[in-house]
Amino acid sequence: MGDFVVKLVRCLFVAVMAGSLLGCGGGGGGGSSYSGGGGGGGTVTPPAGGWVAGVFQAASSFKDKCAAARTGSDIEGNPFPDRAGTATDEKNWLRSWTRETYLWNTEVADTNPALGGTRLQYFDTLKTFATTASGKPKDDFHFSEPTAEYLARRNSAATASYGAEFVVISANVPRDVRVVFTEPGSPAEELSGGQKKLIRGSRILTVNGIDLVSGGTTQAEVDALNNGLWPASSGTTTTLTVQDPGASSSRTIMVTSQNLVTKAVNRTRILNSGGQKVGYILFNTFSPYSSETEIVTAMQQMQTEGVADLVLDLRYNGGGLLAVASQVSYMVAGDTRTAGKTFESLRFNAAAGTRDPVTGEANDPVPFYRTGLGFTVADGTPLPSLNLPRVFVLATGNTCSASEAVVNGLRGAGVEVVLIGDGTCGKPYGFYPQDNCGETYYTIQFQGVNHLGFGDYADGFVPNNASGSFGVRLPGCKVNDDYGHELGDAGEGLLAAALGYRSTATCPALVSSAVRSSSASVSTSKLPSIAVEKPERWIMERNRDMTLPR
Incomplete structure (x- = not known):
């Protein structure tokens, strides 16, 4: 050890x-x-x-x-x-x-x-x-x-899942649970009759015959709903009745859970906007190690296509490997803008001086990494770069930690970050988990700051036209998440706003909600209702991970 x-x-x-x-x-x-x-x-x-x-x-x-x-x-x-x-x-x-x-x-x-x-x-x-x-x-x-x-x-690298991420819009009757995205090649994406089993925005109506929208009046029924939506083990087969966005009728499907690892780059697109190519990358996690290969491959595609702008979709990215966040930032900004600059430095308590008080090592800053680091890209391999003066970042309150470090690190290097969506989670801090006597403790030990020494975004980064007076304001637009279009579709709310802002520097009118009720029959007479409960994200999924390959 x-x-x-x-x-x-x-x-x-x-x-x-x-x-x-x-x-x-x-x-x-x-x-x-x-x-x-x-x-x-x-x-x-x-x-x-x-x-x-x-x-x-x-x-x-x-x-x-x-x-x-x-x-x-x-x-x-x-x-x-x-x-x-x-x-x-x-x-x-x-x-x-x-x-x-x-x-x-x-x-x-x-x-x-x-x-x-x-x-x-x-x-x-x-x-x-x-x-x-x-x-x-x-x-x-x-x-x-x-x-x-x-x-x-x-030590659980894979988790039982159908390969569909669900959002609970309403946990109580009338309940509203929808598909956020699906993992490529997962059970949720298997083609059935020429159609994907689940698509973004599909509303779940029943789970194994239990009415999710207006039923589930006993704890046993709600437990069955929770277990059906979020299976505890692989090999669990569940029957779902779903209603797709814009559809007037429902359909019934069967899905069987597998042990799946989240795919870091979920999808990429090359879009045409104003006669120029705009790249789109849905990047959902900076971990596991495979994220290095996946994001480098995606950026290479963007470089080969000669994109004039990049839309980096981090709306569901809670964090991960800070070294990969540094690589992503370098690949956006390129050599000239990052030369002689640091990506992030750690600020400890005043008594720590120039050393990390936990490890005892010198508190050296994290550079903009220009090469592969050996996670899954060979150490020293030159990285592609787009050399862009700005980047469009799609964000929500789930955009956290290492994702926010990308925003902050790029701003420290002089790259304009245009924020589309909602305010980020506000986590410029990090910790070392520490065991003592059978309990592992997480206590904040540092703040990440960029090349300019800035790291005060505990209330998140927010689009400039958002209401309220808190958070670090960035150019961009407040836009509600849109479950009526697939991610990467030029008509999807956040991506459409980014493309529109790129052309006109103006924002679309903010609608009260991007979610419309399905036409499914809803009864609220069965009360009291019990809330369905999505498992909480583990705290380790929303943190800067400082690992480098050994």
């Missing part, structure tokens, strides 16, 4: 690498000396009474001292590092770890860990409670989960 850790390069949080971080001790400081409040002062004699406000022992002195020590090995074969300790030891580790590595460590109230409350209750207090300009919590990402669950999810 030691060599494994050494080869990590400033890892924020990595689906593949974080296991090495789980095995490391606290960042910054060793031994058991006490240090004063700012992370800087000299050592003092440990107090006889234990806790003293503002006096912190090194986190490493409490690491892996557990009230209930684990024995054996985890699912990756790593022996548990636990040793006998107490619940107070565990809370002392959280206290010191927060002081050493938390981005806003001076905004955390220092309370006695020996007092009442569990380790999780204590962890909930170890964050800033300040808010952004809009009133949302400045730290909206403080979280923990059992390490066994963390490892199980991290």
Whole structure:
């Protein structure tokens, strides 16, 4: 494991690498000396009474001292590092770890860990409670989960799915669940009678005979609806009645789940606009490693076609590998605009100085990567580049983390980003997941800033004509997501707005909703209704992943 850790390069949080971080001790400081409040002062004699406000022992002195020590090995074969300790030891580790590595460590109230409350209750207090300009919590990402669950999810490369992403527009009667997109070659896309089984905007009416729109009045029925829409395992066959956009009648299909990995580049198009070629790329994730090959191939297509502009559709992209985000930004901007500039730098708490307080390594900035890095494109392979002065980014509230880093990084290099859709999620921050005594903790440890030193977009990037007074305003248009057209169709709402803005620099009128009710018969008499519930996205899917190939 030691060599494994050494080869990590400033890892924020990595689906593949974080296991090495789980095995490391606290960042910054060793031994058991006490240090004063700012992370800087000299050592003092440990107090006889234990806790003293503002006096912190090194986190490493409490690491892996557990009230209930684990024995054996985890699912990756790593022996548990636990040793006998107490619940107070565990809370002392959280206290010191927060002081050493938390981005806003001076905004955390220092309370006695020996007092009442569990380790999780204590962890909930170890964050800033300040808010952004809009009133949302400045730290909206403080979280923990059992390490066994963390490892199980991290080691599950594929997930049971039909290959269709659903959106829950209305969770209660009259319920409205629609198809957002389908994965190429998936069960949801299999041709049936010359028609795709599911298309964007298809409304789900029944699931295995249960009325999704107005039925499901018992918990058992709603559980069956949830299990049918989001299967837990492969090989699950489900019968769906659906109504396609614009259709006056419904149809019935059967789909069988498979273990699928999200395809990073879902589709590409070359469109004609004003006599020029405009490229379109639907890019849904910066992970897994295959994203490097897929986006490089897509950009090569754009370069070969000689596109005059690019529409990069990140509306459902929650993040992933920051190195791939850097590659994408370079391929948009090219050599001249990125020469001598950094893509992103990490800003830690003030006490960290020039080093990463978690890894102890030098805090070197992330460059604009101009070559393959060895994820799935050979290390050193020159990347294609479009050399564009601007890019159109399609965004929603699901556009997060590494996707926002592309927007911010390009702006730092002088590339104009035109934002079409809605405000992004607002996550310029990142963390290293850290195990201690069977719980994995996520505590914000850095802020990403671009070449100009800017990273203050906790209220997201927003199109210039959006209502409200919060968020970083960019040129572009507020447009509701349009489920009546396939993604990549020139008539689809966000893409059409981008093409229109490209020609006239004006925005379409904003309609109240892009979703119209289906003509399906809806009854609201069966009350009370129970909400269907889409599984939450794992926190690791909305994060900057700092992994580089080993």
